[in-house]
Amino acid sequence: MPEGFFIRVGLFYASIFLMVGVFMPYFPVWLDSRGMTSGQIGFILAAPLYIRIFLTPAIAFAADRSGDRRKVLVLLGAGTLFSCVMFGLTSDFWTILAVMIIYSVFWTTVMPLTEVVAMEGVRAAGLDYGRMRLWGSWSFIVANFGGGFAVQYWGAPASLWMMLLAASFVLAGACNLPRPTGKGLLRSATRVPVIRLRDAILLARTPLFLLFLLATAAVQSTHAVLYAFGVLHWRSLGISTGLIGALVAFSVLAEIVLFSRSARVVAAIGPAGLIAAGAGAAVIRWSITAFDPPVAVLFAVQLLHGLTFGAAHLGAVHFISQAVPQAAAATAQGLYASITAGLVMGSAFALAGWLYGIYGGLAYLAMSVTGAVGLAAALLLMRTWDGRPIMRLRGAS
Numbered sequence: 223m224p225e226g227f228f229i230r231v232g233l234f235y236a237s238i239f240l241m242v243g244v245f246m247p248y249f250p251v252w253l254d255s256r257g258m259t260s261g262q263i264g265f266i267l268a269a270p271l272y273i274r275i276f277l278t279p280a281i282a283f284a285a286d287r288s289g290d291r292r293k294v295l296v297l298l299g300a301g302t303l304f305s306c307v308m309f310g311l312t313s314d315f316w317t318i319l320a321v322m323i324i325y326s327v328f329w330t331t332v333m334p335l336t337e338v339v340a341m342e343g344v345r346a347a348g349l350d351y352g353r354m355r356l357w358g359s360w361s362f363i364v365a366n367f368g369g370g371f372a373v374q375y376w377g378a379p380a381s382l383w384m385m386l387l388a389a390s391f392v393l394a395g396a397c398n399l400p401r402p403t404g405k406g407l408l409r410s411a412t413r414v415p416v417i418r419l420r421d422a423i424l425l426a427r428t429p430l431f432l433l434f435l436l437a438t439a440a441v442q443s444t445h446a447v448l449y450a451f452g453v454l455h456w457r458s459l460g461i462s463t464g465l466i467g468a469l470v471a472f473s474v475l476a477e478i479v480l481f482s483r484s485a486r487v488v489a490a491i492g493p494a495g496l497i498a499a500g501a502g503a504a505v506i507r508w509s510i511t512a513f514d515p516p517v518a519v520l521f522a523v524q525l526l527h528g529l530t531f532g533a534a535h536l537g538a539v540h541f542i543s544q545a546v547p548q549a550a551a552a553t554a555q556g557l558y559a560s561i562t563a564g565l566v567m568g569s570a571f572a573l574a575g576w577l578y579g580i581y582g583g584l585a586y587l588a589m590s591v592t593g594a595v596g597l598a599a600a601l602l603l604m605r606t607w608d609g610r611p612i613m614r615l616r617g618a619s
Contacts, residue, residue, distance in 0.1 A: 224343070224348075224349060226400065227343045227349065227400050228343065228349055228353075228354060230398055230399055230400055231336070231339060231340050231343060231354050231399065231400075232353075232354045232357035233357065233395055233398065234336060234392075234395035234396065234398070234399055235336065235340075235354060235355055235357045235358035235361075236357045236358055236360070236361040236391075236395070237361070237388070237391035237392045237394070237395035238332060238333060238336060238358055238392060238395070239357075239358035239359065239361045239362040239365065240361045240362075240364070240365045240387075240388040240391055240392075241302075241329075241365075241385065241388035241389060241391075241392055242358075242362060242365070243361065243362035243363070243364070243365025243366050243369065243388075243470075244365045244369050244381065244384040244385050244388055245385060245388075246449050247366060247369065247370075247449075247452065247453045247466070247467070247470050248369050248370075248373055248378075248380075248381040248384070248453065249381055249385070250263050250267070250450060250451065250453060250454060251373060251378050251381055251453055251454070251463075252378045252379070252381040252382055253266060253318070254378070254454060255377070255378030255379070256312075256313065256314075256318065258315060258318070259579075260451065260454075260575055260578055260579045261575045261576065261579055262315055262575075263450060263451075263575060264450055264571050264572055264574055264575015264576070264578070265319075265572065265575060266315075266318060266319055266322055267322075267449075267450050267571045267575075268567075268568045268569070268570075268571035268572040268575070269319060269322070269323070269568070270322050270323050270325065270326030270330075270568075271326065271330075271563065271564045271565070271567050271568030271571065272564065272565065272568045273323060273326050273327065273330075273564075274326060274330040274331075274559065274560050274563060274564035274568075275560045275561070275564040275565045275568075276560070277326075277327055277330065277331070277560075278330050278331045278334060278556045278559045278560040278564065279422070279553065279556040279557050279560050280556075281294065281298075281331040281335075281556065282331060282334055282335065282338075282552040282553050282555060282556025282557075282559075283417070283419075283422055283552070283553045283556065285331075285335055285338075285552045286417045286549060286550060286551070286552045286553050287417065291335050291338060291339055291552060292339070292396070292399045292400070292401055294331075294335060295332060295335050295336065295339075295396040295399060296393070296396045296397055297328075298328045298329070298331055298332050298335075298396070299328075299332065299389075299392045299393035299395070299396040299397075300328075300393055301324075301327065301328030301329075302325065302328045302329045302332065302389050302392055302393070303386070303389040303390060303392070303393050304324075304328075305321060305324050305325035305328060305329070305389075306325070306382070306385045306386045306389045307386065308321045308324065308325075309321050309325070309382055309385070310382060310386075330559065330563065330564070331556065331559070332392070333559065334552065334555035334556050334558065334559040335552055335555070337539055337542075337555050338551045338552045338555055339399065339400075340354050340355065341539065341542075341543045341551065342548075344543065345543070345548065350484060350485050351484060351485075351536075351539060351540070352480070352481035352482060352483070352484025352485065352487075352536065353481065353482060353484070355481050355484075355536075356477075356478050356481035356482055359474050359477050359478045359481060360478065362471070362474050363471040363474050363475075363478075365384070365388070366467045366468075366470040366471035366474075367467050367468065367471050368384075368467075369381070369384055369467060370463050370464045370465075370466055370467015370468065370470075370471075371463075371464050371467065372384060373463050374462065374463040374464045417549050417550045417553060417615060418615075421550060421553075421613075421615050422550070422553050422557075424613060425546065425550060425553065425554060425557065425613055426557055428612050428613055430545070430603070430606065430607055430612045431545070431546075431554075431557075431612060431613075433599060433602060433603050433606070434497075434538075434541055434545075434558075434603055434607075435557070435558065435561045435562065436595075436596075436599040437494075437497050437498075437501065437596050437599035437600040437602075437603055438497055438534060438537075438538045438558065438562050438596070439561050439562040439565075439566035439567075439596075440501065440566070440592050440593065440595045440596030440599060441497060441500045441501045441504055441530065441534040441593060441596040441600070442531070442534060442535075442562050442563065442566075442567065443562070443566045443567050443569075443570035443589075443592055444504040444507075444508060444530065444570075444589040444590070444592045444593045444596070445530065445531065445589070446567060446570035446571050446573070446574040446589065447508075447574045447577070447578060447585045447586050447588075447589055448511075448586075448589075449571075450571055450574050450575065450578070451574065451575075451578045451585075452466075452470075453466055453470075455578070455582065455583055456469070459514060461517060465517070469517075469520060469521060469524055470524075472521055472524050472525070473524035473525065473526075473527035473528075474527065474528075475525065475528070476525045476526070476527060476528025476529070476532065477527060477528040477531060477532035478528075479528065480528050480529075480532045480533060480536065481532065481536070484536055487533075487536070488536065488537075488540050492537075492604070492609070493536075493537040493538070493540040493541035493544065494537065494541065494600060494603045494604040494607060495537070495604060496533040496534065496536050496537030496540075497533070497534050497537040497538065497541075497596070497600040497603065498597060498600035498601055498603075498604060499529050499533045499534075499537075500529045500530050500531070500532075500533040500534030500535075500537070500596075500600075501534070501593050501594075501596035501597035501599075501600050502529075502593075502597050503526045503529035503530045503533070503593075504526075504529075504530045504589065504590070504592070504593030504596065504597075505590050505593040505594055505597065506526065507523055507526040507527075507530055507593075508586040508587065508589035508590040508593065509586075509587065509590045510523050511523055511583070511586045512583055512584050512585075512586035512587045512590070513583070513584075514583050530593075534596075538558060538562075541607075542554045542555060542558065544609060544610075544611070545607070545610075545611055545612045546611065546612070546613070547611060547613070547614065547615050549615055550613075550615060570592070573588065574588075
């Protein structure tokens, strides 16, 4: 059972990050080919993230209540594929924005629920989360390399075709996930208490959880300029799309090394320490990137992605696993996603569009300042959290 669980979840991560690896660097290229301005691109990428603030916790809470997170993931995968098809029918700002909102309704909860499914394997069978997650990192590299050359040879429309292919794999991967045992409901198999709305509200108001959200949201939002305008900016400097794909893919190598040793790293540094490491690396990474260093230096700086994203994300997943009861795990992941990749990232994208339009690559300096805020919050979390659960559900023994 553990080996089959490991492979199925690993394959699903691979499908998810095929989508992420195409969407993040190359969807802005497709938007640019549709005549969108930098401000419109920033708004299109930012506006749906605000929807995530409300929908992702609600969908995650419903998944916790039902106990069958696989079924929810299948429905979300089908909706994601439908949305990608709809993008092909758009041609102007408002229709693209409308489809982007539909896309975000389905896509934004896929990752939080997948993290919960993976951590169930960690808790129940002692599986290594990082080794499952690195399947996604490898597929991200494939998507970046392949996507870069595809866009270079076939132009911006290739971005959308690759998204359609990736969305098909996501749906297939969701259908292949392990089914809940017992009577078909996770709660009946594991005998955990059922989360209630007041428990979710209590979690959202817990000071340590709010401090955790501040730290992680600050660190992850420092990627806003890169995600929205990194490819466009590097192209403006004369760097080929194929080489840009290599730059983006290279950034994941350090992340893969970290995930392959995740159990040891988490044991040595702890979740809060990993978040702090990511924040400190963000200050360094974006301070250098802002001044358009030579390509050789860019390759070296891109290795810091292993910390700015990898370490911070690994710390976040393990913090939720250790600090939040299992029955509330999806709700916690939903809140984490809605704030980190919703409210804060949405604001960062909107700010990035404005800053990049005025200052170009110097907009990365604002990301360094945000990283410093995340570092302060992470250090405070290290001092105040003792590694134990921060709340208990009613009905828990």
